Amino acid sequence: MSAKTLLFIAEPQSVTSIFPTLQAAGLQAGLADNLNGALGFIKKSNPCLVFCRPKLQGFDAKAFLRQAAETEGFPPVIIFTAAGSAEQATEFLQMGARDYWIEPLVWDKIKVILPEDEPEDEPEDEPAPVALKPAAPQQPGRFQIIGRHEAVLRVLALAKQVAGSKATVLISGESGTGKEMFARYLHHNSDRADKPFIAINCAALPEHLLESELFGHEKGAFTGAINRKLGKFELADGGTILLDEITEMDLGLQAKLLRVLQESEFDRVGGVETVNIDVRVLATTNRNIEATVREGKFRQDLFYRLNVIPLALPALKDRGDDVITLAEYFVNKFTAAYGLGQLAFTDDAKKWLAGYDWPGNVRELQNLMERAVLLAGQGPIQTRHFLMGDEQWTPDDLSAIDADQQAAGQAAPPSTPDEALSVMPIHEMEKRLILKSLEETTGNRTRAAELLGISVRTLRNKLNEYKKQGLDV
Template sequence: MSSKRILFIARSELISPVLSRLRQEGYELLMSESLEGALKIISQKSPALIFSQVAMPGFRIHDLLDALESQEMQRRVIAVAEQGTAREAQQILEAGAGDYWLAPLQWDKVKAVLPGSSPQQAQNRTSVSEPGKHEIIGSHPAMQKVMALARQVASSKASVLISGESGTGKEMFARFLHNNSPRHAGPFVAVNCAALPEHLLESELFGHEKGAFTGAISRKVGKFELAHQGTILLDEISEMDLALQAKLLRVLQESEIDRVGGTDTVRVDVRVLATTNRNIEECARRGEFRQDLFYRLNVIPLRLPPLRERKDDILVLAGHFIRHYSTQYGLPAMEPDEEAAGWLVEYDWPGNVRELQNLMERAVLLAGQSGVIRTRHFLLEEDDLQDILEESQGNHAEEESLPFTQDDAAVAAIDPGGDDEIYPIHEMEKRMIMKSLKKTGGNRTQASELLGISVRTLRNKLSEYKKQGLVVS
């Protein structure tokens, strides 16, 4: 068995976010989209770790797990679900999977389970050790007040409860606290408390011993142990089951954990940060959250203001994201025109900073070589895409002079040339779709977001192009 071989049984767009990093780390990547192909690879190549999509056309992860068990091929399988449920997670773990994750794959999470990782190596791999990194952008008085408090308490071990609407940057603040603390050289471990049911979350937090429950085929080190001498972030803590809250309270009070099914107590030195997008104090009054745990977590409360309450920061943040994505995609420097800037300031931003970031990435890609971001690049109306497509014809000759990759060739195949030629809208639609896929490295989810369409619509369009003989990566 090679510790440098990893098998992916999944569609390419699901795993593309981590492929380049894995290759840089020297891992041999094996891929299949069928049970027969996967079993053949396992038999011949003996991968040490398998990431498997829960279901694809003609494939179910249960069939893989059954086959591995019947053929006595012991492999760690991590199930990856696009839209998981607690019941599905329980069934798959009981069938023998080593873990159950929600898509998309994230590098920080993948690198912590790479073959050969010991608990200590996993600690190191989940650490973020650069003080000053994850600086928070914002000059509005409300944000400066929160920042001042964060700086004041960063060096302590006090628990911090970070509250705010979705997209306000709660995890960013948690990382800021960690990176500006004496623990910055230790691990930073984040756990989504809303993603798993109670018994699975308990195992995720505290670990379990081999045989502790059906599917526990080996000992698992929990997140608290992985975060030893570092920081643990309990994301969306208000979604945690009341029974598990009692066990968490003991950990906070005694600084020790008990693995599920274990008999030995394990001491841990961990700073605890928690986030919530609900009014957790009101939840405690209604009996939906333990008051004693609330008081234990709420030693330092940080409330992040929504973006609509700090409009002075909108253009500053927009400019930051525009510069970031212009550099990332190799595009010229650009800025919003007066109309676009006015729209940005007046918009209500229900998705807060995360929504602004996603919108700026889309706008940068659609503005392309123009150097100016206009409101139509936000794709607010159906006619905006037509305007962008018509505008992009003027850049056609320049784009064709670029070095060709496979994606460039696909673009050229649908845009044969001639500055003065006019193309039907459906042909220009193909061009924009292929361009978005090129810019996102083939990630269909990101491409669909940039185009303002659903992933299903994008998938259907690509299927049409394949039937027409167009090579689509």
């Protein structure tokens, strides 16, 4: 049970939205809002992870961490907050917190720190394969990425050829093209598949925190370091580590990473003994890394070490009929998730999908298809259900969407599979789509506006409305 239970110490409204996703992944989730409740749950259910607010009425997170440090077998604690700071992060990490996260809590972040499960146990909102079509069976539990377009087939052929090696792989491509999916494909089709797959976003932490996160630190390495902490490289020993957004890493830390690639060893922060590891390194970037090298922002020797096998993923707009194939896949996925009947596209909708340039790539397509499924009722899916662009958010369109849903026997789309028969007005659906886009982009308003097909100004105005309604956005 310890590997299947999580505890959240927070306000219910801030975390319960992720509970259906955790349940779909085979996990149990507990909730506490005070110290006694949290300690009682830990004693009874032995959770594998605890997610804790830094500030909560009637609860002292620092006292909680001090007790954790003094209790043998206490589960790792992750501090999460809506508005953090490097100073606060440093303080909590030095007190023994395993990690410090900025909201929102999303499955993609949680899953990489859980004990490794078979891929088929992952929840329905796992990012879909880069392209889809029926394929010959592969070994059970392996990631399958199947492309119809020639550009995808070329990348996939190279990935298959090198999956079983230990060679470092540099996966490049625009945001949303499926770089992490290819990294997972490489891991799950190697002889390391039963070992850990650890992913870390190099852009998410400042240099001093990222170094500790990668290499760990010794007890007493700095004030407040009351326990030894193992870094991601050590946790990935025998398996694979993914360094996401590698070009955002500071130059000083790049030199330390180069040593790991060359010597398969490193020193923990404050350590005196060298740690030897056997880890395969994969890296991703959405930048032109060669240009970054020329600008002096990325070490040339590190680039050569990482670029042993280059995989360049094509943008969705360059993949021809894969757009329709993927759109149909996502529609089938979301109709099943929300308990709805099968939906088809009108010819105009297909024409629009094929002609759109997809700046957000596969991730944008996935979000757009969820929106269309929720708004189409019993279908068919029409162009108006995409709600792309400010000029298309007209009263006539919204009235037509209402009519679509009333014809389907539901006045508005469900927010979760468990609410498939619930009712909500269009403005509520609009709010949920906006909040969903912010969750998908980790709060990046520019990217969220791109995914929604609206201007940043429109998004900002909507969020200001929600703040006036008392919503914490």
